[in-house]
Amino acid sequence: MNAANQTIYALSSGSLPAGVAVIRISGKQAMAAVESLVGSVPAPRHAVLKTIRTRNGLILDRGLVLTFAGPASFTGEDCAEIHVHGGKAVVASLLAEIATFEDCRLAEHGEFSRRALENGKMDLVEVEGLADLISAETEMQRRLAMEHAAGGLSDLYENWADRLTRARALIEAELDFADEDDVPGSVSDLVWADMERLHSELATHLSGADFGEIVRDGLRIVIAGPPNAGKSSLLNALAKREVAIVTDIAGTTRDVLHVDLNIEGYAVRLYDTAGLRETDEIVEREGIRRALKTVADADMVLSLAEIGEPAQTDFVGFTGKVFKLGTKADVHGTAPGDYDLLISSTSGAGLKELHQLIIKDLQDRSSSLSLALPSRLRHRVLLTESLGALSAAIESESLGLDIRAEQLRLSANSLGRITGRVDVEDLLDVIFSEFCIGK
């Protein structure tokens, strides 16, 4: 039997041992498997406590059994969930028993979700949202993922794609009737006015991609500055543990280190880098090269200098915000200088304010309260394509209506590729490889 028609099963809950483990089965044999394990098939959507046995009558465990008759199930197929005690041997013996059933095999990464997509239960953005929801570690990541998984973004794209299709239909109708005398005035004016509005909505939405990606992937903050400025000490103070080696020897940090922080629900990746100075020492030079590369890829730079010394403001290849922090305030006090903030990693002075500064920066980046934002490079690329085709349609007034209508079709197609409405077969393997088994 072809793999897509086989019944799949997997442990869908977390690592063992655990209080409860959930084994999920989906496909044509799901109900037969349940019948073999517990002697009957409970009514769909009713949890029933059952004794679970092998076909030879050996009791495996007692647990809850739930069935979902397709298409009203997560995957759209017949599905079952068996909740057993989360012992390793319990789960292993149950999985081994299911493996003996006809046409049943262990699911691959994300295969349940893939079937849900293929059976029209979810679109691609919702599937991605679900993957993000499972891996969300901070509150904002969870909210963004939830918005996507619940269809917030998909609704927007479907609505825009429909508007583009309607506009095209009106233009094509105008083309068809162009020679007839009884066509009431041109529809073009209405169509193009709406397309201009759509263009501005799309452009605003696309401008939220930076923030969406920051919420999903974390804000990248790089601590930079000369040797001994206190960079590693600040990393440790913010991480609240000794991640980086701190000494009074200038040039201690050589490689790039990072810690992941959760700052008021936002994921933040904080990097410590080698001290920036002129040097001939080969390892240190490589460290500085890596430091500057990390700065160039950052979202924000904390440029440290011991109070009294100037903080660097320009970094090659970095165009974002640089915050100048004067360090070791416990020694130097509040000596004047050109700094955004004075801090001491030793006393903790200024660290709360630094948190506030990071939060304020994040809030400034979020142009709206909605989290219906693009959050992946894939979204950004396709939205840019869609916007480009729409611009071309609007701007090429000198070209024929048929050419402009074709641009509208391309614009809608790019939106359709985001939700998976338009050919995305080539993408699916990549997207589902990110999933865990059992999802």
Ligand SMILES: Nc1nc2c(ncn2[C@@H]2O[C@H](COP(=O)(O)OP(=O)(O)OP(=O)(O)O)[C@@H](O)[C@H]2O)c(=O)[nH]1
């Ligand atoms: N008094 C005081 N000393 C500090 C403070 N922060 C760092 N230091 C000291 O300054 C020295 C250098 O600190 P590091 O954190 O290693 O500095 P760095 O910028 O990472 O140095 P490199 O690795 O050489 O680039 C150490 O002796 C720290 O204990 C502070 O807030 N107050």
